[in-house]
Amino acid sequence: MFPLRQATPSRVPRAAVLLATGAVALTGACSVGGGSASDAGDTVRIVLPEEPPTLEPCDASLTATGRVTRSNITEPLTEREPATGEVQPKLATEWKQTSPTSWTFTLRDGVKFHDGSAFTAEDAAFSIDRTVSSDIGCNVDGYVFGDSELTTKVVDDTTLEVTSAEPDPILPLRLSFVEIVPAETDAEGKVREPVGTGPYRIEQWNQGVSLTLARYDGYWGTAPAYASARYVWRGEGSIRAAMVNSGEADIAVGLAPADGAGDAAVEYPNNETSYLRIDATKAPLDDIRVRRAINYALDKEGLVASVFAGLGEPAGQVVPDGVTGHNPDIEPWPYDMAKAKSLIKEAKADGVPVDRPITIIGRNGIYPKAAEAMEVAQNSLLEAGLRVEIKMLDVNAWLEYLLRPFPADIGPTLLQAQHGNQAGDAAFTMGQIYGSEGAQSSYGTPELDTLIEQAEQASGPERQEKFARALAHQNDEVVRDAVLAHMTGIIALSPNVEYEPNSATNDEMRLAEMRPVN
């Protein structure tokens, strides 16, 4: 007894003191960096759903990267206006097609990179080669160029010739994805903090905490209104909304109706279209009557009104208005349960196994209320006379079903999908989604393949017309999809900031379009 009493009192406090000192030391070290609270007014404060993985310009087709890099830090030769779909001059002032495979670009004079060096055709050629032809695995290469190879030739400081292996009528549009970096940039690897010609340069990236861009004084164009921009990131939508409502942030992106942005919420068509991809190679979905019945059975207006909180617009095609190839004559399929039932009954009478279980492959969080939307769809399809189960997956597991080669051990499926065409031309939709061999295509027909190929070769009004025809053929004769709705995005906007989100806002948030309200 005695030794215990003697020994422990002296030790326990020591342990406690140690613990306490440790904790104090920990708290002491807590000034986890992070710029000081910014003086509002001069700085626009933006809260994103995630930290950019890198700011590498050749990965700018990745939303999390492009949202910060594109048009803010770096700039392309050409730029697509989201509102009109027109390709506008940026670092190139004009361009002309000199042969079916080559284009000549005249470059802007007097442009300087953030490091003070002058922008020349050499830099433009280097940037195109680095993005399209290098081994560093640029996302833009896969997204925009695919198999096609480009060669560049510097004619003089302000003249660049770009040649494609195959005729490419939309090369200037494709080049709007290639952000220009100085020829001194690492050609063998990716960079995290690029040098560009844009209106903002990277001032400080405090990883995990915040990213600050500062206005570049040597910018060739009109100086933007804000002296700096500070990005932070929060994974939780309701917190992003709360930050704008409490005055901690000016703009919060990627919100859902349930996030409670209140009066600060600004809605905008975000260029995404939701649809169910029908796996038309497997019975009973290989019967066009069943596919038509699915389209009739889904109440798109009801879905938008009840599940999507009124945000969105019932849709009949995955190519929205404003994208070359959109067909204004395609209407959303009308909701007609009686017709759906009779089509299923008719198919059943012909021996189609309509009671074979169909699996809806859903993806959690693909859009707000994703699971609820699939439950509504399931309910309608059950009513129409089909047997439908739902399987909700995370992104990567879902991608296994989205992309070829598809998993073999599964019966007929309906895949919950959403497509956004940020490039503005149906070429970025049709081949991969509806072509027989398209990466995301579960079914195609030779006739549709031909229509798509012809459209891809065409230019001008003919291109628009041919893509529209391919879409109509898909909708009438192939019926590979049940298109649901053109979706609506939400941002929260502080009353102190003037900014109008557009269909490109998700992928490209131009700081120069933001200004303080006076």
Add this chain to the structure above:
Amino acid sequence: MLTFLRRRIISSALPLLVVILGVFFLARLTGDPANLYLPLSATPEMRAEFAARNGFDQPVLVQFGDYLAQLVHLDFGESLRTAQPAAEAVLRAFPATLQLAGVTMLLAVVGAAVVGSLAAYRPNSAADRGASFLSATAASIPDFWFAIMGVLLFSVTLGWLPTSGTVGAAAWVLPVATLLIRPFGVLVQVVRGAMVSALSAPYVKVARSKGAGEARVVFGHALRNAGAPALTVAGDLAVGMLNGAVVVETIFGWPGIGKLMIDSILQRDFAVLQAAVLITALTIFALNILIDICYALLDARVRQGVMA
């Protein structure tokens, strides 16, 4: 003491190996990361190139061998997402979690010791019932609900605290409070239970009879003896926190290890996931030794067993 440490290290080596193996192989069962990192329209050549660049074209056993060989040189590989060393990401995130967990556990242990002791001092008194009610409530409130309500009330409505972030002392209040409620509630109940029996033990009567003050009786004599079960539970709770206060880190934008692990799982960022799990496992192992040492300091019987 050294023997004790040696024995602990040897007995922990096996679980550590299981962790290394489990994370490596389980992660690779969850699908090809190429789908996440390449555009949907990527060609088969691009996929092959991606696999080759990241070593995914090798048989899994060869990949595992390479991983072990790197590990020996303390090289944890490179993040697929950021192309930075995986260890860098983990070491950046770890202090944030340690700070949060350290402060929270300190408050929980000290607070629970005081409240639990006071509740046990007069069982069934108003103070006891009040403490029991509060601790039961605290132990059963869902943390995400508490966090969001806290933000709506204190940040949006009242404007007293920032909604989130890590800058400034005020930013600590809501995350620590959210993280604190459950361990605090649980610990108060454990301390109270242990204290009720300790306070009725003979040695307390002896202490009182020789004229020791009440504070000394409660905190000096009874609490020390009641400390062991509380320490066990506190240890478990601390381990849980080190595994990542995922909810708190996600909601409050705290760049900690829990958020990093969840993100690296969702992003199939294998190298970061492996590094995060391994470094966390090592820390938990160290924490367990620390708890054992505290145990020994509290209880002579354990101490003698340990030293032997």
